[in-house]
Amino acid sequence: EDQVTQSPEALRLQEGESSSLNCSYTVSGLRGLFWYRQDPGKGPEFLFTLYSAGEEKEKERLKATLTKKESFLHITAPKPEDSATYLCAVQAASSASKIIFGSGTRLSIRP
Amino acid sequence: DAMVIQNPRYQVTQFGKPVTLSCSQTLNHNVMYWYQQKSSQAPKLLFHYYDKDFNNEADTPDNFQSRRPNTSFCFLDIRSPGLGDAAMYLCATSGIGSYNEQFFGPGTRLTVL
Numbered sequence: 001e002d003q004v005t006q007s008p009e010a011l012r013l014q015e016g017e018s019s020s021l022n023c024s025y026t027v028s029g030l031r032g033l034f035w036y037r038q039d040p041g042k043g044p045e046f047l048f049t050l051y052s053a054g055e056e057k058e059k060e061r062l063k064a065t066l067t068k069k070e071s072f073l074h075i076t077a078p079k080p081e082d083s084a085t086y087l088c089a090v091q092a093a094s095s096a097s098k099i100i101f102g103s104g105t106r107l108s109i110r111p
Numbered sequence: 112d113a114m115v116i117q118n119p120r121y122q123v124t125q126f127g128k129p130v131t132l133s134c135s136q137t138l139n140h141n142v143m144y145w146y147q148q149k150s151s152q153a154p155k156l157l158f159h160y161y162d163k164d165f166n167n168e169a170d171t172p173d174n175f176q177s178r179r180p181n182t183s184f185c186f187l188d189i190r191s192p193g194l195g196d197a198a199m200y201l202c203a204t205s206g207i208g209s210y211n212e213q214f215f216g217p218g219t220r221l222t223v224l
Contacts, residue, residue, distance in 0.1 A: 032211075034212060036215075041218070041220065043115075043117075043215035043216050043217045044154070044215045046215075091211070097161060098156060098159070099213060101153035101154050102153060103151070104153065106151075
């Protein structure tokens with residue numbers, strides 16, 4: 001069964017303290033892996049798509065990487081405005097249009 | 112800017128009173144989705160439309176229905192809301208292709224009294 005697991009569930013960092021969020025997946029053929037940011041009371045905001053192992057994408061203080069079993073979202077020198085829940089989702093090769101979400105990592109950055 | 116719009120942003124209804132949530136998009140995407148999200152949980156797919164083709168998830172209760180009258184609009188009808196249906200309802204769209212990122216609206220927060 002296709003599955004996505006994110007860790008940790010919650011992470012509290014000091015401003016400027018870099019760290020990584022993990023997304024482990026089990027899927028029968030990966031078509032794409034997606035990262036989203038979700039602020040409280042709002043819809044998820046698309047961040048990145050990764051297609052194949054070894055691929056990396058960057059946006060401001062965020063960098064996403066992908067291996068055959070997991071993806072990391074690296075946050076470099078975070079600021080309080082980076083506080084949000086980060087969701088990972090995968091699309092299986094067998095799925096025409098559906099994606100499977102992990103339950104997210106709730107990130108809190110203290111000033 | 113191309114976007115996904117949901118109305119209303121907040122909806123309060125009474126137990127058992129039917130409610131309709133709406134979603135519109137200016138992205139001209141073929142696929143539209145409805146998700147239910149409860150606090151600290153992942154979004155749960157209820158159903159999606161691939162053009163006019165309706166695809167229901169096996170575990171979506173019969174209480175939830177959907178309509179897509181045209182490419183731009185999609186509606187979620189909850190026929191008899193229960194207390195357990197209180198949640199954030201998210202609409203998303205995606206284009207057709209090998210890699211179809213989904214783009215989400217701001218959500219509708221449903222409260223059932």
